[in-house]
Amino acid sequence: MEEHKKRIIKAIKYIDSNLDADLSLEKIAETAMYSSFHFHRIFKLITGETLRNYITRKKIEKSAFYLAVKKETGIKEIYLDLGFSNHAVFSKTFKKYYGIAPSAFRSSAPETFHKIVQIQSKNGQTDTVFSQYICNVENLLNWTEMNLKIEVKELPEMNLAAVMSLGIANVEPSYTILIDWAKQQQLFPRENLRMISVYHDSFKVTPSEKVRIHACMLLGKKLEKQEGLVFSETIDAGKFITGSGEVTLQEFEQCWVSLFLWMNEHHYSMRKALPFEIYHSNFKEHPEGKMIVDFCIPVH
Structure with a gap:
């Protein structure tokens, strides 16, 4: 199992360094020195999710992070940089993970410093909600000056x-x-x-x-x-x-x-x-x- 982990680490590092590239199963499996068939099975065993889901999740999480902290960068530049072909595809995929459009996500984060939490709704689906920190901005800045x-x-x-x-x-x-x-x-x-x-x-x-x-x-x-x-x-x-x-x-x-x-x-x-x-x-x-x-x- 240690050898499998070592190879999967190489694959994950390759994926995360090439989110804007064509991440085919064959190329990633080759990086980890597996056949395509065995790689897909072992990747899911170690990470708990399929390769396709992992790549999509990483692209969307990276886009969410940039939307939150890189306000000067346009949404189109962000999704094109991460390999999404058009706004419709990107927006649909983003909503699947976070429940709201990319533009709404950007306007909700992080200047008022909300954090994203996952909750289970009544129908068992995971919804994304924004819960405000207990400290308001002024108190948080005061805390910062005292502690950092x-x-x-x-x-x-x-x-x-x-x-x-x-x-x-x-x-x-x-x-x-x-x-x-x-x-x-x-x-x-x-x-x-x-x-x-x-x-x-x-x-x-x-x-x-x-x-x-x-x-x-x-x-x-x-x-x-x-x-x-x-x-x-x-x-x-x-x-x-x-x-x-x-x-x-x-x-x-x-x-x-x-x-x-x-x-x-x-x-x-x-x-x-x-x-x-x-x-x-x-x-x-x-x-x-x-x-x-x-x-x-x-x-x-």
């Missing part, structure tokens, strides 16, 4: 060793795999060790059990090849909004929400890159369960 030091700065390229987590519940086991690998490579423990979580999905548009998070460790140089479930990942150098503070795990969501709000209030726009967290301490070693974290958003 926010800066806009250039960060260097970061070479990482990564383990993929499918679902929030699997993040800690992924870090366990990563640390065990690091011990074998005599990379752990060491001074100035930095663990980093890279978010390949947003909790605003992806159910928590399907969010893809990479549990990562900062390396001195690039990892040359995949070793078991550990693979190479790179965060490119660039401009980032960073919010730094000592917070509990329960406050992470509030930190991200407030940081995106700060981004909008100060007229920055997000680059087509991935947000991430850098950990400077371990919450398990703090009497109040707090940890020092940098929350980082790539911006223009």
